[in-house]
Amino acid sequence: MKFFGLKTRIIIGEGSLRYVQSIARNYERVMVLSSKSMRIHGFLNEVMDYVEEAGAEVDAIEGLPAEPDYEDxxxxxxxxxxxxxxxxxxxxxxxxxxITKAVKVFYDAPELSFEEVAFFSRFTKPVKVIPKLKTPLVAIPSTSGAGSEVSAASVLRKDGVKYNLVSYEIAPEYAILDPRLPRTMPEDVARNSGLDVLVHGIEAYTTNATTPFSDAMAIKAIKTVFKWLPLSVKGDEKARENVHYAATMAGIAFLNARLGMCHSMSHKAAWIAPHGLLNAIFLPYVIEFNMKSEYARKKYAEIAREVGFNTAEELIEVVKEFNEMLGVPALNKVVNEDIFLLKLDEMADMAYADPLISFNPVEPSVGDIKELYRKAYYAE
Ligand SMILES: [Fe+2]
Incomplete structure (x- = not known):
């Protein structure tokens, strides 16, 4: 028996931001947590106007940090x-x-401490389960990658370690996908977050928790990224819109089918480069490793056929060429060799304990992960 679910109501389309007004009519006091760039591009003011027009009081906190810490x-x-x-x-x-998901947890359940509900290892379960939370959450993504607008997870750092909060209680009630917002992304953000979508799709399609429903979302996201990301990076409006929706589709896929070792490796190497870029660098090596599973090899070949090829081996080549076309650098170009080798053991140990390894189609050893990091570094 397996499950597939989606808690979030998704509102889609050019100008769909105005749906904030319809939602806000049912509430009295609305707080907006916003990035600085959304204020600069006028979208924070637009949201606040919609809330006021709905007759609710509104307050905003802007300038939230890019790499949130629990202290934030x-x-x-x-x-x-x-x-x-x-x-x-x-x-x-x-x-x-x-960060807003985490705020919701500790605003609605102030009796909880971070340590009781957060976890970073698959071998230690959190002490407490996040209880029923009352304040609804509307997620309006301005980038096209993380899938957080539909996912049940929040990733936060504490003392340099990335922790997870995972509960359906923090999955947003609404996600508004207005393509005007991602059109403001700089090229490098469009590229890196779009590559993250590709990896979400490929990993969610090949975990040990897939269903035909998550597969459908994953495949559509993968095909959209291969077709539209290069144009999206250049700023093409239609391409930005398509990749924006693909990001949420991939989010729905991994909300259900979860992710695998590529994400475990990039989470633990987060000090090196942006998340999506690391995923893109590690992906061909992880596919090659996972091909020892007949199941994974078959699923990779299915992906290859969907994009006009035949085998898992060809998919590796397609991914490598795609990276090259988008200017993804080799790992040895972004981090110094001595520093990388110094951190290698620790990264491999931590990636091995990462909760997502449990969903990878092949259970790796610490040594396997270390070897994959090494291969990726020397681009072997
Ligand atoms: Fe990701």
Whole structure:
């Protein structure tokens, strides 16, 4: 028996941001947590206007950090409590949505401590389950990658370690996908986040938790990225829109089928480069490793056929060529060899313990992961 679900109601299309007004009509006090760029591009003001037109009071916190720490959440909570909203809106990239999910947890359940509900290892379960939370969350992504607008997870750092909060309680009630927002992304953000979508699709299609329903979402996302990401990076409006929707489709796929070792490896190498870029670098090596599973090899070949090829081996070549076309650098061009080798053992140990390894089609050893990091570094 397997499950597939989606909690989030998705609102799609040019100008769909105005749906904020319809939602806000049912609430009295609405707090918007926003990135600075969404204020600069005028979307924060637009959202606040919609809330006021709906007759609700509105307050905003802007300038949320790109790599959120739990300390950032601790800082935000008193400001959120002082306004006491009955609706939260996250307006920005994946980090803004993740931080707002965490704010929701500790605003609605102040008795909880971070240590009780967060975890970073598949071998240690959190002490407490996140209880029923009351404040609804509207997620409005401005980048096209993380899938946080539909996912049940929030990733936050504490003392340099990335922790996960995972619960359907933090999956947003609404996701508004207005393509005007991702059109503001700089080229490198469009590329890196789009590559993350590709890896979400490929990993979600090949875990040990897939269903025909998650497969459908994953395949559509993969095909969209291969077809449209190069144009999207250049700023083509239609391409930006297509990749934006693909990001959410991939989010729906991994919300259900989860992700695999490529994400475990890039999470633990997060100090080196942006998440999507690391995923793109590690992906061909992870596919090659996972091909020892008949199941994974068959699924990779299915992906290859969907994009006009035949075998898992060809998919590796397609991914490598795609990376090259988009200017993805070799790992040895972005991090110094001595520093990388110094950190290698620790990264491999931590990636081995990462919760997503449990969903990878092949259980690796610490040594396997170390070898994959090494191969990726020397581009072997
Ligand atoms: Fe990702």
């Amino acid at each position: 959440v601790e800082e935000l909570i008193p400001r959120v409590k002082a306004f006491s909203p009955d609706l939260l809106i996250a307006l920005g990239g994946g980090s803004v949505i993740d």
